[in-house]
Amino acid sequence: MNKAISYFIEKAADWLFRKRSPALMVFRAGVYFLPLTLAGSWAVSIMYKDAESTFSLGYQSSSTAQFIVVSCLIVEIGLIVFGAVWEYQRYRDEKKRNDKxxxxxxxxxxxxxxxxxxxxxxxxxxxxxxxxxxxxxxxxxxxxxxxxxxxxxxxxxxxxxxxxxxxxxxxxxxxxxxxxxxxxxxxxxxxxxxxxxxxxxxxxxxxxxxxxxxxxxxxxxxxxxxxxxxxxxxxxxxxxxxxxxxxxxxxxxxxxxxxxxxxxxxxxxxxxxxxxxxxxxxxxxxxxxxxxxxxxxxxxxxxxxxxxxxxxxxxxxxxxxxxxxxxxxxxxxxxxxxxxxxxxxxxxxxxxxxxxxxx
Structure with missing residues (x-):
């Protein structure tokens, strides 16, 4: 189990930091910007609840701001998926060449x-x-x-x-x-x-x-x-x-x-x-x-x-x-x-x- 976890961490680090290719640049752009979009979103909601009382604080931005956030999320997820598929295709083609x-x-x-x-x-x-x-x-x-x-x-x-x-x-x-x-x-x-x-x-x-x-x-x-x-x-x-x-x-x-x-x-x-x-x-x-x-x-x-x-x-x-x-x-x-x-x-x-x- 420990070996499997170590292997996963090593491969994840390769994809995120070590390997160099245009496909991975696209993939990393999506990965890096996604947390920033989530952290800076216009939708904020806080709730506290115990046995005696409930406290809730919510703020919803305008529909225009929400549209921008959703659009950014779609673009970033698209970059991640596109970069991953592109890198896999590149890896497969490189492996075919290396096999020869x-x-x-x-x-x-x-x-x-x-x-x-x-x-x-x-x-x-x-x-x-x-x-x-x-x-x-x-x-x-x-x-x-x-x-x-x-x-x-x-x-x-x-x-x-x-x-x-x-x-x-x-x-x-x-x-x-x-x-x-x-x-x-x-x-x-x-x-x-x-x-x-x-x-x-x-x-x-x-x-x-x-x-x-x-x-x-x-x-x-x-x-x-x-x-x-x-x-x-x-x-x-x-x-x-x-x-x-x-x-x-x-x-x-x-x-x-x-x-x-x-x-x-x-x-x-x-x-x-x-x-x-x-x-x-x-x-x-x-x-x-x-x-x-x-x-x-x-x-x-x-x-x-x-x-x-x-x-x-x-x-x-x-x-x-x-x-x-x-x-x-x-x-x-x-x-x-x-x-x-x-x-x-x-x-x-x-x-x-x-x-x-x-x-």
Whole structure:
């Protein structure tokens, strides 16, 4: 019984105060003005009665005033009924649309354990329609933040595209939205964006380490641009090192990529929280794409890509990389505690019939 009363009170509060729609504005106008009309009516009657006496006081306004009161009451009750019917019709139509809609949440778990705060649960709070989750979890292949079997992890990332296609096959493209987020090794995050670049609008979230929860790219674009340090040496294979959150390890790059030309793209201020603007990420990914096109024009056939950036930035750069026209690319994993700080890479070839592989 108490639950039923609480439910009724909650729904009544939603209708009277919380929800926003034109229909409810009409409904609330009728509800708010009705008591004022009743309280300010021209008809007043007071009666007191006990065993010995009766006292009665009455005042009746003119027929014109009564006509105004009755007219106001009719209008206000009409507004309430009309607003309620309109809101019900709107709710029913919205429910029909929401029954068709679906949001598919792709979450990659690797370097940080986000299982206590699944991205799908965060998204469900924001949605009134169906939410499905695809979790790509490679944590058992990571020891002390070092991935031990990148080949096994790659196989799981490859399955993401198939899983997504299975969940979208029976729905119209207009009814599907996709959300991505995760904390995963840079090569796999870049490759995931590379795989999903042909999908419709993807809403990207990132893990906010300061608060330990998910956050959308809701910040303001600060206008930062990449500063460019090109190499004067030409070659058909080059290193492109990009610094966003941290500076790339130039000493390690020089020791691992001996003899290769190295090109640097760096933001003026390197910070782990400089990426919360979608507009900024779109712009920087455009600058990254244009520089890769410039390298292509210089005869470059393969890019060794070193990224020091946040998860969402790596994903966005992967989305931006043109798999049909740009050079093939190898994306490197950085391990600061190892003697060889770039121990492996994910090579993404462009040749027909070849598949991505760990090198």
């Amino acid at each position: 809609k679906k949001t598919i949440v792709i979450e990659q778990r690797g370097l940080v354990d986000t299982s206590d705060s699944p991205l799908s649960e965060y998204i469900k709070i924001k949605c009134s329609w169906q939410v499905e989750s695809i979790v790509n979890d490679i944590r058992e292949k990571i020891t002390d933040n070092v991935i031990t079997r990148p080949d096994v992890a790659l196989a799981r990332v490859n399955n993401l595209k198939m899983s997504l296609d299975e969940r979208t096959a029976q729905s119209a493209a207009s009814d599907i939205s996709i959300v991505y987020g995760g904390v995963s090794p840079v090569p796999f995050t870049f490759y995931t964006g590379y795989l999903l670049d042909d999908e419709s609008q993807i809403y990207v979230y990132d893990w906010d380490r300061d608060v330990g929860d998910w956050r959308g790219l809701d910040g303001v674009d600060d206008g930062e641009q990449f500063s460019i340090e090109p190499s004067l040496i030409k070659g058909n294979s080059v290193v492109l090192a990009v610094s966003v959150s941290y500076p790339v390890d130039r000493h390690a790059i020089a020791s691992v990529f001996t003899g290769l030309p190295v090109h640097y793209l760096s933001l003026p201020l390197l910070d782990r929280n400089n990426h919360w603007s979608k507009e900024k990420q779109d712009r920087l990914s455009g600058e990254f794409l244009e520089y890769c096109k410039k390298l292509l024009g210089q005869g470059v056939e393969h890019i060794h890509l070193v990224l020091a950036c946040q998860n969402s930035v790596a994903f966005r750069f992967g989305q931006a990389y043109d798999k049909r026209n740009l050079p093939s690319v190898s994306v490197y994993q950085y391990e600061r505690q190892q003697k060889l700080r770039y121990p492996w890479c994910l090579k993404i070839p462009h040749e027909e019939g070849e598949i991505p592989l760990i090198v």
